[in-house]
């Protein structure tokens with residue numbers, strides 16, 4: 001296959017990723033969907049991104065073969081790209097073991113941005129930052145040069161806002177789109193003030209929005225955003241996204257109308273995965289159950305999907321109807337009503 005660099009690869013806007021000083025293209029690559037295609041297709045997609053000038057590639061230990069495929073695709077151009085990955089491990093020893101697997105799978109001696117993955121609660125942060133926790137491991141890895149910059153990801157912007165104030169991380173990653181605006185008001189301006197790099201995941205709300213161009217332009221218009229990382233699994237998607245983000249990010253009156261229509265259609269039915277509804281006294285993983293359709297889209301046919309939904313019915317049956325989750329959900333989702341639809345969906349679609 002000819003992987004030569006194509007003409008026109010400098011059309012994407014360049015931004016600086018906070019205090020890392022990495023010069024990243026505003027459009028990056030999200031590595032979840034390449035788990036669902038063949039290895040050959042995955043490598044072709046990653047390589048097409050590189051050919052078209054994308055230089056920030058995000059993946060995670062949790063995304064099964066994603067690191068390995070990105071590693072294979074970018075091995076010979078490693079010094080020209082930035083690779084970000086993440087670990088869900090919370091203890092020092094587990095974190096260091098996972099980091100070594102990431103380095104091996106990504107076929108590299110260093111990770112540009114290594115992130116603590118999905119820090120979802122204060123308790124989670126306490127584990128990470130306590131003696132023997134993942135943060136100690138991350139500092140060691142920084143000292144040894146295995147990690148160049150330290151990042152953190154979460155779906156909860158309040159938790160990230162508190163953590164950013166501690167001045168530990170150089171990069172954060174958070175969902176942000178026109179249905180999930182929590183990060184816009186406080187977290188992203190704070191990151192800008194503190195020169196913390198901002199990486200935006202879920203710009204298209206997991207594929208729920210009507211048009212990708214409107215969704216991406218909405219994010220990139222925000223000057224507090226450094227890089228947006230839509231997941232891509234085909235060359236066509238890569239080319240479309242590059243074309244969209246190679247132009248001014250102005251939104252027309254029709255685009256604004258479409259945003260309003262999407263908001264009305266999805267506003268009180270779409271779980272953003274922020275977990276503001278927690279803690280549930282019955283320890284029901286509310287957002288996992290409410291987002292089942294999105295997991296099916298991303299993980300259909302994998303054991304991971306079965307694992308994610310395992311026991312959902314029993315968990316929902318244990319609900320004591322206290323309503324605490326609904327009073328905490330900032331989007332006023334009818335969580336208990338939605339549970340029943342989702343359990344029916346699981347019965348119909350996941351065997």
Ligand code: SF4
Pocket residue numbers: 279280281282283284286318319320321322323324325326335336
């Ligand atoms: S209503 Fe059910 S799901 Fe919600 S917090 Fe109470 S027990 Fe948990």
Ligand code: SF4
Pocket residue numbers: 270271272273274275276277278286287290328329330331332333335
């Ligand atoms: S139910 Fe509401 S609070 Fe809970 S994760 Fe979904 S959007 Fe967030």
